Amino acid sequence: MEASRRQPRQGVTLLLVVTLLLAAGCGGSRGASDGGGHRKVSVGLVTKTETNPFFVTMRKAAADAAEKNGAELIALTGKFDGDNEGQVDAVESLIARHVQGILITPSNTTGVLGAIAEARREGILVIALDSATDPADAVDATYATDNLKAGRLQGAYVRAVLAGRPPELIMLDGTEGSSVSRQRHDGFLKGFGIKNDSPAIRGRANTNGDRNLAQAATENLLQRTTHVNSAYTINEPVADGASAAIAARGLTRQVTIGTIDGGCDGVRAVRAGKYAATVMQFPVTMADDGVAAVTEFARSGRKPVGFTDTGTQLITDKPVRGLASRTTDWGLRHCWG
Template identity: 55%
Template sequence: MFLHYRRNLMPAGAGASLKSVTLALALSVAGLGMANTASAEEVIVGLVTKTEVNPFFVKMRQAAEEQAKAKGVKLIARAGKFDGDNEGQVSAIEDLISAGAKGILVTPNNSSGMLTIIKKARDAGVLVIALDTATDPADAVDATFATDNFEAGVQQGAYARKAMGDKAPIVAMLDGTPGGTVDTFRHDGYLKGFGIAEGDPAIAGAAITNGAQDKGQIGMENLLSKNGDINAVYTINEPAAAGAYAALKSFGKESDVMLTSIDGGCAGVRDVKDGKIAATVMQFPYKMAAMGVDAVAEYAASGKKPSGFVNTGSFLITDKPVDGIDSKDTAWGLENCWGD
């Protein structure tokens, strides 16, 4: 009776008009639902690197972008303003959590300085994977995809010592950024491979470079000013090695020092080919990034999470091989390097 009564109150033609309005409203609501579904289904992968300018991280970002496109997910890349900018990375992860990232790939500037924000992300259901640099403790993240940096340091040190022959070593250590596992592992690995311990009289001194060329040059100049007999130089990466070479050349010692490094960028491999660096240990940032994007896409699709440490590999690159140490030449290095 009520429905009949209501229909009788409607003016002629109003029924058709109401049906049209109702249909339009239904379509509008359906459209909103579709938009919300599309938005909800969009998988966001966050990438937070130490800097935007280091060729290693540039390649990592490029690889992540390519893999995200292949997987049909959206990549949001952020970075610290400089190597060591822990606060900048924390802020970037905050933003990615707010943006609804399904997974975050991070190369932490400080291995223990990001534990709180990483826990916040994981508590929110975000998959967090460390790339290149492990956290401390390692299980603060779901998984780590990285070079075995200790082993890379061992490779560098073992080559340097054997290539020096019978020379009594006087070693300079050009370190990266204190507080990062990469810096610690490579430093300690080099000493082990070289066959000396921390505090050994053979170590002439150390300098902090933050992995930068200008600081590598300044640090090397300062160390040479204190001890002109330095004949072996450990460097945290190839930009620092390029700075060290410039300093050695300015002192006229570029041919007298066993300068080695770690990275595998094309510029560094060319420096090995040109005789500026005796050897470098190549790592694979593009592999780390691609594997990370794949893992987030898999997590979004199935809920499956990676775990533990995954070694993405390393190779010693030199054109002056020594017996007993595996290496590849710069021709191979230039085919597999990254950066310009």
């Protein structure tokens, strides 16, 4: 953990997306104004990747919210889910650009804390979106899915579909050290009704939330055993990769796949029978609330605090007793991406 401000590194490879709103040519400099002599509110957004539909949706929603709130958005991203170094550099870049607030979906719950602390020392409001930091009070506030709840919903649903059959489970997690990965994993096991050392878990792998890594990991797990009847997947790209590997083995009817996200492609996959259910989350709400909080802080000094649950909804066309759910018709009206 750094005690003093780090100098930004030269030549760092970052995937950079910059959205400048309101007036052409008004960049993120200290002197930018709204045309009335006031400095425009500048909001930084740091996501995990620029390819996952969840973060693409979040970035677009943040840009729309910035325009609505009379602010500008500077959006940066890591190269991949787990690219802590890239996120640290992104935060340092935003500090140098004198933004008033930073919204971040941390890839590593602790790795970016030094940069966040530096930003807060500079008087910048920092809000975590989607993924909490560890400790949670390392940021001013968090707007996110209750990932334990989302995991419990997924686990309870998949176990109910087994209808009393002994579970034979594979688990496809996200990124090691990620609070989201840990919380969803733990929530799933609680909803599924087993412990982490249960012999019912026939295999597990980290996938960094990536479809191709998930497909390869599932293929490897199925080479060890095809005695599998259920699969936990951390998100819909992972579920898609797992589904492809399971289908290639002719096991689609045998294996119940649950997942979390609620993107439109994921909801369509549930409708098509590739997954049994998805737990929808709401990245647009996270972005809207985060941008609004930064603009309020910049104009009034009022800071948000604590954790705000932005919601979850189980989506399936095969409901089970005891679990509230919505159909894919509803899901397609409320999905994202």
